[in-house]
Amino acid sequence: MYAFDYHQPKSVDEAAQMLGAKPEPKLLAGGMSLLPTLKLRLAQYTDLVDLSAIDSIKGIERDGDALVIGAMTRHVEVATSDTVKRAIPALTTLAGGIGDPLVRNRGTMGGSIANADPAADYPSAVLGLGATVITDKRQIAGDDFFKGLFETALEPGEIVMAVRYPVPLQAAYIKYPNPASRFALVGVFVARTAAGVRVAVTGAGPCVFRLTDAEALLAKNFSAAALENFTVKPDGLNADIHATAEYRAHAVAVMLKRAVAAAGGNT
Amino acid sequence: MSHAASGEGIGQPIRRREDMRLITGKGQFSDDMNLPGQTYAVFLRAPHAHARIGAIDTAAALKMPGVLAVLTGKDLLADGLKPIPHTPLLAHPAEIIPENTDGTPVFTAPHYPLATDKVRFVGEAVAIVVATSIAAAKDGAEAIAIDYEPLPAVTDTVAAAAPDAPQLWDQHSNVALDARLGDAAATAAAFKRAAHVVKFKTWVQRITGVPMEPRAALSEYDPQTKRYMLHAGSGGAVRLKNDLATVLGVPSDDVRVLMYDVGGNFGTRGMIYPEFAAVAWAARRVGKPVKWLCERHEAFLCDYQGRDLAVEAELALDRDGTFLAMRGSNIGNAGAHTTNFSPLQKGVEIASSIYRMPAADFRARAVLSNTAPTRPYRSAGRPEVMYVMERLIDLACRDFGFDRVEIRRRNLIAPSELPYTNPFGMTYDSGHYREVMDRALKEGDWDGFPARRAEARARGKYRGIAVANYVDTATGQPRERTDITIRRDGVIDVVIGTVSNGQGHETTFAQCINEWFAVPVDKVNIITHDTDIVKVGGGTHSGRGMRLASYVMKIASDEIVEKGKRIAAHLLQAKPAEIDFTDGHFRVTGSNRSVGLFEVAAAALDQSDLPGELRGPLTATCDKVVKEAAFPYGAHVCEVEIDPVMGNVEIVKYTTVDDVGRAVNPMIIHGQTHGGIAQGVGQALLEHCAYNAADGQLMSGSFMDYAMPRADDFPFFDTFISEVPMPSHPLGIRPAGEGGTCPALAVTVNAIVDALADLGVRHVEMPATPERIWRAINGKKDVSIAKAEG
Numbered sequence A: 001m002y003a004f005d006y007h008q009p010k011s012v013d014e015a016a017q018m019l020g021a022k023p024e025p026k027l028l029a030g031g032m033s034l035l036p037t038l039k040l041r042l043a044q045y046t047d048l049v050d051l052s053a054i055d056s057i058k059g060i061e062r063d064g065d066a067l068v069i070g071a072m073t074r075h076v077e078v079a080t081s082d083t084v085k086r087a088i089p090a091l092t093t094l095a096g097g098i099g100d101p102l103v104r105n106r107g108t109m110g111g112s113i114a115n116a117d118p119a120a121d122y123p124s125a126v127l128g129l130g131a132t133v134i135t136d137k138r139q140i141a142g143d144d145f146f147k148g149l150f151e152t153a154l155e156p157g158e159i160v161m162a163v164r165y166p167v168p169l170q171a172a173y174i175k176y177p178n179p180a181s182r183f184a185l186v187g188v189f190v191a192r193t194a195a196g197v198r199v200a201v202t203g204a205g206p207c208v209f210r211l212t213d214a215e216a217l218l219a220k221n222f223s224a225a226a227l228e229n230f231t232v233k234p235d236g237l238n239a240d241i242h243a244t245a246e247y248r249a250h251a252v253a254v255m256l257k258r259a260v261a262a263a264g265g266n267t
Numbered sequence B: 001m002s003h004a005a006s007g008e009g010i011g012q013p014i015r016r017r018e019d020m021r022l023i024t025g026k027g028q029f030s031d032d033m034n035l036p037g038q039t040y041a042v043f044l045r046a047p048h049a050h051a052r053i054g055a056i057d058t059a060a061a062l063k064m065p066g067v068l069a070v071l072t073g074k075d076l077l078a079d080g081l082k083p084i085p086h087t088p089l090l091a092h093p094a095e096i097i098p099e100n101t102d103g104t105p106v107f108t109a110p111h112y113p114l115a116t117d118k119v120r121f122v123g124e125a126v127a128i129v130v131a132t133s134i135a136a137a138k139d140g141a142e143a144i145a146i147d148y149e150p151l152p153a154v155t156d157t158v159a160a161a162a163p164d165a166p167q168l169w170d171q172h173s174n175v176a177l178d179a180r181l182g183d184a185a186a187t188a189a190a191f192k193r194a195a196h197v198v199k200f201k202t203w204v205q206r207i208t209g210v211p212m213e214p215r216a217a218l219s220e221y222d223p224q225t226k227r228y229m230l231h232a233g234s235g236g237a238v239r240l241k242n243d244l245a246t247v248l249g250v251p252s253d254d255v256r257v258l259m260y261d262v263g264g265n266f267g268t269r270g271m272i273y274p275e276f277a278a279v280a281w282a283a284r285r286v287g288k289p290v291k292w293l294c295e296r297h298e299a300f301l302c303d304y305q306g307r308d309l310a311v312e313a314e315l316a317l318d319r320d321g322t323f324l325a326m327r328g329s330n331i332g333n334a335g336a337h338t339t340n341f342s343p344l345q346k347g348v349e350i351a352s353s354i355y356r357m358p359a360a361d362f363r364a365r366a367v368l369s370n371t372a373p374t375r376p377y378r379s380a381g382r383p384e385v386m387y388v389m390e391r392l393i394d395l396a397c398r399d400f401g402f403d404r405v406e407i408r409r410r411n412l413i414a415p416s417e418l419p420y421t422n423p424f425g426m427t428y429d430s431g432h433y434r435e436v437m438d439r440a441l442k443e444g445d446w447d448g449f450p451a452r453r454a455e456a457r458a459r460g461k462y463r464g465i466a467v468a469n470y471v472d473t474a475t476g477q478p479r480e481r482t483d484i485t486i487r488r489d490g491v492i493d494v495v496i497g498t499v500s501n502g503q504g505h506e507t508t509f510a511q512c513i514n515e516w517f518a519v520p521v522d523k524v525n526i527i528t529h530d531t532d533i534v535k536v537g538g539g540t541h542s543g544r545g546m547r548l549a550s551y552v553m554k555i556a557s558d559e560i561v562e563k564g565k566r567i568a569a570h571l572l573q574a575k576p577a578e579i580d581f582t583d584g585h586f587r588v589t590g591s592n593r594s595v596g597l598f599e600v601a602a603a604a605l606d607q608s609d610l611p612g613e614l615r616g617p618l619t620a621t622c623d624k625v626v627k628e629a630a631f632p633y634g635a636h637v638c639e640v641e642i643d644p645v646m647g648n649v650e651i652v653k654y655t656t657v658d659d660v661g662r663a664v665n666p667m668i669i670h671g672q673t674h675g676g677i678a679q680g681v682g683q684a685l686l687e688h689c690a691y692n693a694a695d696g697q698l699m700s701g702s703f704m705d706y707a708m709p710r711a712d713d714f715p716f717f718d719t720f721i722s723e724v725p726m727p728s729h730p731l732g733i734r735p736a737g738e739g740g741t742c743p744a745l746a747v748t749v750n751a752i753v754d755a756l757a758d759l760g761v762r763h764v765e766m767p768a769t770p771e772r773i774w775r776a777i778n779g780k781k782d783v784s785i786a787k788a789e790g
C-alpha cells in the first residue's frame, strides 16, 4: 500500500468538496474491492475519502412503486431486510449470495455498482430492473450507467447516493458461481415490470448487458417454455481459465431459463 | 489413577490439547515473533518465465528513505553463499533408486537463494531489499532496474522433455533423470500373450499446498558468537538448520532454528526455501534482525508446488481379467530447479498398487521447465499412480465387460502372499486388502447403489459410484531420536526431532507417554521447536511423525522403566527382578511396597547412596535408523451426482476404510482423513496451478483463480479405521496422514465416469470441471485450461 491521507466526512457535500480539492482522491466505501488493489500497489491515491460516516446515504426505503437503497447500505442489510424481501425478493437472493459473511458485512451496494466488476452481482439488478442511479449531481438511468470493464457513467468526483429500483411484478436472479472466487461466472437477472420484461447478464461479458432477443420472447410469453430453443452466441463473451466463451454462452441460456422458472414464470 | 481410568492413552479419541491455544489466537507462528530493532525484507521477483539477467541498477533503490540494503545474486556469490543442497532422490534403504539408463549421473542444478545468471520461472527471487518498514522495502524494490533478455519458455510437462524445447540449464538438457524400472522382456512377453490390453494417457495436473499460515522468517546474526538464529516454520527443524548452514557456508552448530507452531506443510513446506537463507544472510549484512512475511500472491507464485505428472500407461489382462503386466512412461515436472524427484520415484515403484502384477516396465523421466519447483505434496507420487492404476482397471471393465469389484477381488494380493515383492522391487509387508475393500463396499452400500441411481435419474441427475484401493509407501528420513526425561516436578520432557504442522503431535505423542507412564497428557512436554535442544531428527513427512516418534519413544521409555526398576529396587530394598511397573508406580511383586515414578526421579537426583550409574536425571535417549518402509493401505468408495445440463458434480457420499495399524487417537485420524479427502478431491475437481503456455505466466495467482475446495463442496464423510498391526513397528503403527488423499483422485474421477457411462463418456481429465464434463457429455473436444484463453 502506498501512503495516503484518510478523511471521514460527515456529509455528501463535505465529501464532494474533498474530492474537488485533493490532487488524486478516491472514495472509500466497504473497501472490499478497493483495499486489495491498494495492498497490491496496483493503484495509488493521495487521499481516501471514507463515506462510512454519512448517514444520509445509508438505508432501505419503500417509496411507492420503488425500493430506494442508499449507496452505503451493506450487502448484509439488503440480504436480511424484510422490506427488500417483500418488495424484490430477487435482491435478497442476490445480496445474500455475494462473497462470504465478512464481505457482506463490509461491502456496499454503491461500491459494487461504482466498481462495475464484470463478474459482480449488483449491476445485473440495476440493469435488469431498469433502476435509476441517484448521484449528488444527477439521476442516471440503469441502461446508461455501465459503460464497460470497470467503467461507469460516473464523472470524476461524482458520488452515488442511492439506487431507485422499480418494484417488479416478477423477478429472479440466478448465479452460476465461479468455482474459485464465487463471483458470477454467469449471473442472470430477469424481471417482468410494468414497463416490460428485462433480462440482464453479468459475468459473461466485459460488462453487464441486456439480452434483448430473450426479452422479446419473454414479453410474449413469460415462461421457460418460450425459451426452449433459445441459445446465446459465444461471440464477444469472456474466456478465461475457468470457462470458455462457449460454455458461458450455454450457461447464460440455462441460467436464464432457471431464472424465469424461479420468478414464477408460467410453465 | 490408572491410565485406563484417565482415558487418555493409546486408542482414546481425546480432544487436541493444542486447539484451545490455536483457536484463541495464542499460537506462536513465525510471523508472531518479533525482535527489538528488527528490519523488514521484501523480494523483487522475476517478471519473466525465462530470461538472462543483465545489468542490475540498485543505486536509486538504495537512496529510497528507510532502505538499508539491496542484495542480488552477484552479492551472494561474492559472499560465498552456496546453492541449496538438494537430494532429489530418496535414499531410504527401502526405496528403489532410479538411475539414468545411459549411466550418466542424475543432473542436479545449482539452486541459489537469489537468481544469479538467469531467471527460470515467474516469481523467482532476484533481489532482497531490507528496510525499516515493509512499505519502504517495497519502495526500494520498485526502484531497482534490471535489464532482462527474455528467452523462450516452456511450462508444459511433455513439451519440456522434447529435444528442441527451450533449455533451462546450459550444462544439461531439461531431462534431468531418464530411468527405466521393472523387467522389459518379461513385460513384453506378457503383453504378447494378453487377451486384453487397455491404454490410458493422462496428465495429473499441478497443484499447490496452500497452507493457512504463509511462509515467514525472522533472522538475527550475533557477531560475538558468529551464530545465526532463524525463526521459520518448516517440515523439520534439524534439516532446516543443516541446510541453512550449508547455504551460508558455516558449521551447522552456528545456526539455531526455532519453530513453534506451523500452520500447514503438506510437503510443499517440507524443506528450506531460498528466502530463508537470503533473510539470514541479509541479517548478517545489515547487522540487524530481518523479518519477512510471504504474501499470498507470492505463495501462489513461488511456494514449492506439487504433482504435475504426465503418464502413458497400459495394462495387460488375460481372458478372466487377471493382470499380467503393466507398462508405461511417467514424466514428472520438476519445475525450474532439481529440487525433488521423489514423487516420480514413489510414483513408479508402487504403480502396480496392491494388485498381483507379475511384470512391469516403466520409463521415468524428471524434466525441468519454466515453472515453480515441485516437491512431494501430500502423499507424493502415490495418489498419481493410484489414479492411473484404478483408471486402467475401470477402463478395462468398461471395454471388456469385467465387473469392477470382481476384477479387484481377483487381483488383490491375498494375506497368504505377503510379504509380496511387486514388479518394481518394493516389498509390501502386511495387510488384509480384500477384507478392507469389502468393508468399504459394505459401508458405502455398494449393493444398494442401483436403486439410488434409478432414483436420481428420475430427478434428471446422473449418479455414479466407484471404489478404489491404495497403498502408500512411507519412508522418508529414516533416522529419529528422542530424549525423554522424568522430572521430579511431575512432568515428563520429550525432546523429539519431528515438528507438528497441525497434525496434533502435542496430543498424540503425549498419549503414548500417558499409556506407558500413566501421567496425565497435560504433564507431558513435547519439545520440538529449538535446534539447540533438538539435535537430531527427520521432521514430519512421509508418514513418519507418529510412526518414528512412537518407535523411539517406546524404546527410550522401556529403558527408563528398566532404570527406574533398579532405582526402585534400591529404595524398596528388593531385587530389580521383583519390581513391577504399573500405573506409574514401581511395586515389589506381591507386596504393597511401592514408589512413584517421580519419587524415583527425585531419588535419582538426590540420593547419594545410589550406585553411581543410577544417579542423575532419570532420562533415556533413543537414536535410531528405521530401515523398513511402512505400508498403510485402504479403500475408498465415492458416489457422485451430476447435473447433465451444466456438468456440475456433487459428491453425495464418501466412505473410507484406512488401515493405520494401530490408531493412537481415532478422532485425529478421522480428521486427517477428512483433510486428505478434501485435498484429493480438490485435485480431482477444482485445483490447478495454471501456467500460460505461451509466456509462462501463472494464471492462478490468487484465490480469485485458484479454486480451493470448501466445506460446502462435500457431504459428511463416513470414515472407518482398520487396525491390522504393522509387523515391523513395535506398536504396530502405520502412518495415517496420507490415506485420505491417496485414492481420492482415482475414486472421484472413476465415479464421475461411471455416472456418465450411459452418455458414452470414457474419461474426464482433472480437474474435472463442470465445463470439461459438459464437453464430454456433448462430445465436444476437451479444451485444456491453459489453451482456453482467448
Ligand SMILES: Cc1cc2nc3c(=O)[nH]c(=O)nc-3n(C[C@H](O)[C@H](O)[C@H](O)COP(=O)(O)OP(=O)(O)OC[C@H]3O[C@@H](n4cnc5c(N)ncnc54)[C@H](O)[C@@H]3O)c2cc1C
Pocket: A026, A027, A028, A029, A030, A031, A032, A033, A034, A035, A051, A071, A072, A097, A098, A099, A100, A103, A106, A107, A108, A109, A110, A111, A112, A113, A114, A115, A117, A119, A120, A121, A122, A154, A158, A159, A160, A161, A181, A182, A183, A184
Ligand atoms: C472475497 C470477496 C468475495 C467477493 N464476492 C463477490 C461476489 O460474489 N459478488 C459480487 O458482486 N461482489 C463480490 N465481491 C465484491 C464486493 O461485493 C465488494 O464489496 C464490492 O464490489 C465493492 O463494494 P465496497 O463497498 O467494498 O467498495 P470499495 O471497495 O470501498 O470501493 C469500490 C469502488 O467504488 C468506488 N465507490 C464506492 N462507493 C462509491 C460511491 N458511493 N460513489 C461513487 N463511487 C464509489 C470506490 O471509489 C472504488 O473505486 C467480493 C469481494 C471479496 C473481497
